[in-house]
Amino acid sequence: MSKSTGTLLYSAPMAGYTNYAYRELLRIFGGVDLITTEMVSARSFVELDKRGSELPSRLWGIREEPRPLAVQIWDNNSDTLSLLAQRLAFEFKVSVIDLNFGCPAKQIANRSASGAFLLRFPDRIGDLVQKVTAAAKPVPVTAKIRLGQTLDTINAIDVAQSIENAGASGLTVHGRTATEMYRGNAHWDEIAAIKPKLKSIPLIGNGDIRTVEDALFRIKNYPVDGIMIGRGSIERPWIFKQIAQALRGEPVDPEPTTAELRNLIVKHFNLLKQQFNEHTALFLIRKTVCQYTINRPCAKRFRNEICSVKEPTLFLRLIEDFFH
Ligand SMILES: Cc1cc2nc3c(=O)[nH]c(=O)nc-3n(C[C@H](O)[C@H](O)[C@H](O)COP(=O)(O)O)c2cc1C
Known part of the structure; x- marks a missing residue:
């Protein structure tokens, strides 16, 4: 702690x-x-x-x-x-x-x-x-x-x-x-x-x-x-x-970079797969990714794509493309 x-x-x-x-x-x-x-x-x-x-x-x-x-x-x-x-x-x-x-x-x-x-x-x-x-x-x-x-x-x-x-x-x-x-x-x-x-x-x-x-x-x-x-x-x-x-009066960490966010999403997806099958893990990570992009400019189209993606490899490709 x-x-x-x-x-x-x-x-x-x-x-x-x-x-x-x-x-x-x-x-x-x-x-x-x-x-x-x-x-x-x-x-x-x-x-x-x-x-x-x-x-x-x-x-x-x-x-x-x-x-x-x-x-x-x-x-x-x-x-x-x-x-x-x-x-x-x-x-x-x-x-x-x-x-x-x-x-x-x-x-x-x-x-x-x-x-x-x-x-x-x-x-x-x-x-x-x-x-x-x-x-x-x-x-x-x-x-x-x-x-x-x-x-x-x-x-x-x-x-x-x-x-x-x-x-x-x-x-x-x-x-x-x-x-x-x-x-x-x-x-x-x-x-x-x-x-x-x-x-x-x-x-x-x-x-x-x-x-x-x-x-x-x-x-x-x-x-x-x-x-x-x-x-x-x-x-x-x-x-x-x-x-x-x-x-604590310490300097506050900046928001994660795009690359850090991408790594975080992949990490989260892998953690979800420890508990859930790939289909459910994908459903759950999609919800979270939409939350991460809520205030990002030009993210609407990406969110629409993410919300409908059914293939983990395609999901990961979309993440790579958006968070590069
Ligand atoms: C999707 C979702 C699921 C929730 N599930 C629970 C829950 O299982 N138990 C609970 O006590 N509150 C639950 N809540 C309420 C939250 O714990 C919290 O009280 C509420 O969202 C207000 O806090 P926030 O404005 O920081 O989100 C849930 C809220 C949301 C949005």
Whole structure:
């Protein structure tokens, strides 16, 4: 881990992105204090386990990969969550177990009455945190929430206090409500309002940090113990290193050169192929390459080509041609 900056720098869990390959890239760049997996369904894990099947794909790599590593899990049943938490703590020896109370996706919030659905019930969240904390002890359990269901029913302070009183070791707040999904701007004032209501656990602010300047602004102006970055770190996985350098008062590394980006993409593709077949690896790397080129001039045609390419050799040729 890099030298401490005094501010916790966390990478966000992101389903479909923060797989082993991406986590490995983050480790290569450095600057992140805690890396989290994609959210894992505790119910699916328990079902697979009963059948003696393999681990869910989202847990691929966690046995061997370097620590610290947080695994994020979701469900609404304390037994199911505790069973997975216990395995993660004692068999896989992960560093942190994070509970998802923020996902607004239909499949999780509506159909499974989990994720952000549970924000309506601070006591129920407290009960889940308390049971999972007891099951995983001494491995720390943290929680990630949104501000509430809607702008009219923001209850993040109640939820945060319930989480702290239940024994959680940390709290991340994405400054939007469930119904906002990803629309509008994250409400950092609402995140800040939680801080004085917590006794001691660290508060991590999350939402819309896309640049080093954004990060420094949030850290300077809001009473958070750390920040979590999601989409900004898909676009620029080197952002944590730059933020850490800025916080330490060191010169900030320049953006990668075109050649460095090309090497990074090839490295990422090869890492993805360790876990996935070539077809899936290609699908996943295509999404990321599009993110890397989002602000590049004249990249539209390239993105269209990349999005439809089905042949790894052709993909690599397009990368060579564009990033030369
Ligand atoms: C594609 C995608 C997948 C996500 N998956 C998860 C997830 O698995 N668990 C979770 O708690 N949040 C998830 N989130 C939310 C992010 O962790 C984060 O809270 C949100 O993107 C706001 O932060 P940002 O503005 O830095 O991206 C996801 C977000 C995106 C864009």
